[in-house]
Amino acid sequence: MSFTIELVPEFKDNYAFLIVDHDLGLTTVVDPGDGEVVLRELKRRELYPALILNTHHHPDHIGGNDRLQQEYGAPVIGPAREKGYITGISRGVSSGDIVTFSTLRGEVMETPGHTDGHVSYYFPQLQALFCGDTIFTLGCGRLIEGNSKQMWESLQLIAALPDETMLYCGHEYGELNATFALAVDKDNFDLKKRTEEIAMLRKLGKPSVPTQLGVEKRCNPFLRAGAPEFREALAKARVAPLDADPAAVFGKLRTAKDHFGQKAL
Ligand code: ZN
Ligand code: FE
Numbered sequence: 001m002s003f004t005i006e007l008v009p010e011f012k013d014n015y016a017f018l019i020v021d022h023d024l025g026l027t028t029v030v031d032p033g034d035g036e037v038v039l040r041e042l043k044r045r046e047l048y049p050a051l052i053l054n055t056h057h058h059p060d061h062i063g064g065n066d067r068l069q070q071e072y073g074a075p076v077i078g079p080a081r082e083k084g085y086i087t088g089i090s091r092g093v094s095s096g097d098i099v100t101f102s103t104l105r106g107e108v109m110e111t112p113g114h115t116d117g118h119v120s121y122y123f124p125q126l127q128a129l130f131c132g133d134t135i136f137t138l139g140c141g142r143l144i145e146g147n148s149k150q151m152w153e154s155l156q157l158i159a160a161l162p163d164e165t166m167l168y169c170g171h172e173y174g175e176l177n178a179t180f181a182l183a184v185d186k187d188n189f190d191l192k193k194r195t196e197e198i199a200m201l202r203k204l205g206k207p208s209v210p211t212q213l214g215v216e217k218r219c220n221p222f223l224r225a226g227a228p229e230f231r232e233a234l235a236k237a238r239v240a241p242l243d244a245d246p247a248a249v250f251g252k253l254r255t256a257k258d259h260f261g262q263k264a265l
Pocket of ligand 2: 061
């Protein structure tokens with residue numbers, strides 16, 4: 001069996017994803033925000049969607065459900081806790097549930113914080129996590145419905161996956177996120193290297209998604225709220241005192257980013 005994961009850019013900076021089974025010509029569509037764009041991509045690649053997965057109820061992630069269902073009748077799986085907000089949903093899932101596509105098994109992880117019921121889908125056979133708006137390249141989702149403790153716990157769940165896991169984030173925020181990350185973590189050599197890499201990718205018109213979990217653990221400030229050397233820097237910069245617990249440090253960082261002048265991130 002041969003599988004690939006394809007990115008479908010939508011809107012200004014969103015990605016939908018296609019998990020493609022090349023033997024069968026079938027695909028799972030993750031977070032179709034723009035039905036027409038995804039439809040065009042499916043036709044171009046001659047793929048038939050067997051399943052739609054949603055990570056959370058925001059329109060830029062579910063807006064294409066209707067159009068794809070009209071055309072193909074593919075079932076929609078999404079977070080059980082957000083069932084009431086997702087049109088066309090056939091099955092609500094929560095932590096521990098399994099979704100299947102072809103010979104693949106996807107494990108559902110509840111990762112609330114950005115929204116209250118946000119879920120991520122982990123496919124061990126692909127070493128891939130579809131994490132919606134929970135974690136981004138060098139950043140994390142805004143706390144729209146959840147609180148910092150919830151989001152910190154969600155990030156810890158993700159951090160516990162194997163380092164080789166590739167994170168398929170819902171937005172192309174890498175370059176913008178790097179600006180904030182460098183502002184708070186300027187002595188981090190890995191971060192500087194990663195920032196240069198991202199700048200190069202973007203210059204070539206390439207995405208900064210997916211991003212590897214192991215790299216994010218070294219570079220993403222929101223995953224580093226427990227790292228001693230970073231904690232010291234944050235205490236010196238008066239962002240968070242040394243004795244604050246990691247969830248509180250995370251909260252301070254998230255608030256600092258909210259006021260960093262990049263409203264949408
Ligand atoms: Zn969202
Ligand atoms: Fe989004």
